[in-house]
Amino acid sequence: MALTGKVWRYGDNIDTDVIIPARYLMSFDPQELASHCMVDIDKSFAKNVQKGDIIVGGKNFGCGSSREHAPVAIKASGIPVVIAASFARIFYRNGINIGLPLLEIGKDVEKISAGDKLSVDTATGEIKNITTGDVFHAHPLPGFVEDIAKAGGLINYIKEKRKNA
């Protein structure tokens, strides 16, 4: 599936406390979480994000707490895919489990800037920077993790597995 969107660019070690601060964890309503997403480092994000925009981070994106509220807030903001040099592991599995594609591209993130327009194929992992002309390839998802992603998340995957058992 090819997506095209404008980049919101963040740095290294973006932690789940800034993606969604603890003071908003009393709710699990995706839209409410989205309305506070990134507030502590970027007040303009929640206000100005457009459906289809793409978040690009540096190393260790999503480090910190296991709160699934973080990828949920990002997904509910209309972000269809997050790209980073690397992801923190709990955030990574949470993303897969809720059906938010996450693409890891290492140092290549340095060639993506805020406001660039990207075209992303989440199935093949191919990322084109339309603004600069660069093309990158994300590491593919391993084994049955790809099946979870294809099913749209872990709950659907388990339900399908149980049905077929």
Added chain:
Amino acid sequence: MGMNMTEKILATHAGLKEVAAGQLVTCKLDMVLANDVTAPPSFKEFEKIGGPVFDNTKIVLVPDHFTPNKDIKSAGLSKAVRDFVNKHNIINYFEVGRGGIEHVILPEKGIVAPGMLTIGADSHTCTYGALGGFSTGVGTTDLAVALATGEAWFKVPEAIKVKLTGTKPAGITGKDVMLTLIDMIGVDGALYKTLEFSGEGVHSLSMDDRLTIANMAIEAGGKNGIFPVDEVTLAYIKNRVKKPYTIIESDADAKYCRTVTINLNELVPVVAFPHLPGNTKKVDEIGDIKIDQVVIGSCTNGRIEDMRIAAQILKGHTVHKDVRCIVIPGSQQVYKESIKKGYIDIFIDAGAAVSTPTCGPCLGAHMGILAAGERCVSTTNRNFRGRMGHVDSEVYLAGPQVAAASAILGKIAQPKDLQ
């Protein structure tokens, strides 16, 4: 080929003879944990799968983050947990007043043991590696599936061997060991990896030191941290663990992707500056940094040894006039023992506030939120921007000895500065 501790535990729980780093496996779980923040959203996902819980004796629910409930919304979260407990007859539920912070009470009550595989919808679930088990944090959806199936998927992690040489000197805590390690390898130094502790230095670490160290494996990005089982472990679990357990040892030819050596003899008290747990500096080298608040507690340093260390330093002193010092024993048992040993009297006489067990200020929930521009020395595990309150406040992470000395002097300090 030889396997390390983590590989062996994942292999047995996946029903396989052998696994290797990078392999994807589905494992049977021995214990599944969640708290008042992570459990309620998972219940909705659990309902989507349908059916009963996989085993009502292998689930632990602990309302500790926003408790005793700080407002109406958080009361609703706790109530959702309580309703689930009653509906599914969950045995291991620890109500306010009968438990404490999850990662303090699970080892304390013998719910986790060597060789066990535990997941928890809380990133610091890695704490139980101190007892020689595999434990790691997951999110809401993994939790929901685990509640229903008793299984979870894992990618077998690569392992970093952390060789501890020498003997831990007096005045040094597990926190100093871990902050030093995170400084050496970075906050993503163990990303997707296991930290396996070994070497003769391990034996000089108390169980509380090890729990502090394993607790912060996640602050180095680690999937888990794991310690070998020795006489210290066995003494700790005696009279606590009432079920059979398995002692796992790494093979001599086990594979590691990297070895890091720390000579415990050379350690000095350290503090991690805002806003990353890896911004570690020696207390000796930081100059005068005035502070407004001190927090002693949390799943990292809310155990009896932490209370003892803080009490020994605060005894006969008073908290600096410009500082609020908040002491939070991590469990009812730690609280009670602290009363018996006279620590609570010492804290109160020194002018500290003592609270019932709760996560509270650690995650900026309640019980000690910081205003703009305020600085806090805290024995917790995260100093991210805004973690304890206003985005322009600052958290400095340290062990209980540094926190107590700082409370007295009103600036970041260590016990020797009191002389």
